Amino acid sequence: MTSTSNSPKQAPAEKTPSTDDKPLKLGELTLLATDVSLDYNVRIAHEQKSRKLFGSSGEKGVVQALKGISLAARKGEFIGLVGRNGSGKSTLLRVLAGVETPTSGEVVATSTPQLMGVKAALMPNLTGVDNIRIGLLAMGLTPAEVDERIPRVTELADIGNSIRMPMRTYSSGMNARLRFAISVAADPDILMIDEALSTGDDAFRQRSNEAMKQLIARSGTGFLVNHSAPAIRELCTRVVWLDKGEIVADGETQQIMSEYSKFMNALRRHGEPTALKVKSRYNQTFYERVQTIAGRTKTS
Numbered sequence: 001m002t003s004t005s006n007s008p009k010q011a012p013a014e015k016t017p018s019t020d021d022k023p024l025k026l027g028e029l030t031l032l033a034t035d036v037s038l039d040y041n042v043r044i045a046h047e048q049k050s051r052k053l054f055g056s057s058g059e060k061g062v063v064q065a066l067k068g069i070s071l072a073a074r075k076g077e078f079i080g081l082v083g084r085n086g087s088g089k090s091t092l093l094r095v096l097a098g099v100e101t102p103t104s105g106e107v108v109a110t111s112t113p114q115l116m117g118v119k120a121a122l123m124p125n126l127t128g129v130d131n132i133r134i135g136l137l138a139m140g141l142t143p144a145e146v147d148e149r150i151p152r153v154t155e156l157a158d159i160g161n162s163i164r165m166p167m168r169t170y171s172s173g174m175n176a177r178l179r180f181a182i183s184v185a186a187d188p189d190i191l192m193i194d195e196a197l198s199t200g201d202d203a204f205r206q207r208s209n210e211a212m213k214q215l216i217a218r219s220g221t222g223f224l225v226n227h228s229a230p231a232i233r234e235l236c237t238r239v240v241w242l243d244k245g246e247i248v249a250d251g252e253t254q255q256i257m258s259e260y261s262k263f264m265n266a267l268r269r270h271g272e273p274t275a276l277k278v279k280s281r282y283n284q285t286f287y288e289r290v291q292t293i294a295g296r297t298k299t300s
C-alpha cells in the first residue's frame, strides 16, 4: 500500500462496536463492602481434668469470623449467602446490615438495610397487631401508611386469631412469620433475611417467596442466608459461597450452587481434606469474581 505526502489525512476508520465493547448493563450500586474483617475475642476454657468440666479460667483467643470480604450489591439482585456451619454467613449479614461493626474494612450503602427481625422492635406482651403497628412505625412509616399496610402484613403472616394475642404466646415459627411479614411490608430498599423462610408450611413459603420476588421486581436488593438449597436456587439471582470467613466463589446461582453441593458432598462422604481439594478447584481470585459478575450481566 502506498501513500503520498500531499494526500489528505484520512480520518481513522470508525471502529464497529463489537458485542465485547457494548456497555455493561449493571444495576445501580446499593451496597459496597471493602476488605471487611471481623475478629471475636474469646476465652478458651481449660478442661478441669478432675471433674471433666470446663472452668471459667482460660486462655484468650481470637476467632476470625470474617477475613477480608469485598463485595458489591446492585439494584435488582437477590444474593444468597451459602457455606457450611460457622463459615461466617450470619456474621457477614450483620456487618452488612450495620448491626455489627467490623474490626477493619468498610461497608457503605445507599439506604439503611433492613435485617429481618433485628430492627423491628417487637414486644412480647403486646398483641401481634400492636407489634405490626410499632414495628412499621419504627421503620419510618407514617401512621396513615401503617393503617393501610396492616391488612397486608396480617395476610402474609397468616397466623389466624393469634394476631390478636400477646406475642409471648407465639411459637418460634409464628414469631418468625410475623417478623418476616413486618419487614417486607416496610418496602425496604435493602432487605436481609437470615433463615426465616425455612419456617412455615408450603403456603407460607409460597407467599413469602412471592413477596421477595416483588421486592426484586421493584429494584430492591435482597440478601438471604438459608440452608435450603432449593430456596436459594429459586429466589437468588446470585450466590456468594463463604468458607472459614472468606469468599470461595461469587457468581451465577445455579453454577455456584452446583460447585457448593459438590464440596458439601465431599465433606460429608470423605471428610475435610478431600472437600478442601474440591474447594481449591473453585477458589476464585477477587479479579475473577469481578469478571464473573460483570460478564453475567453483559448485554448480548
Ligand SMILES: Nc1ncnc2c1ncn2[C@@H]1O[C@H](COP(=O)(O)OP(=O)(O)OP(=O)(O)O)[C@@H](O)[C@H]1O
Pocket: 040, 041, 042, 063, 064, 065, 083, 084, 085, 086, 087, 088, 089, 090, 091, 092
Ligand atoms: N459472638 C461471637 N463470639 C465469638 N465467636 C463468634 C460469635 N458469633 C459467631 N462466632 C464465630 O464466628 C464464626 C462465624 O459464625 P457465623 O454464625 O457467622 O457462621 P454461619 O455461617 O452463620 O454458621 P451457621 O450456618 O452455623 O449458622 C464461627 O466460628 C462462630 O463460632
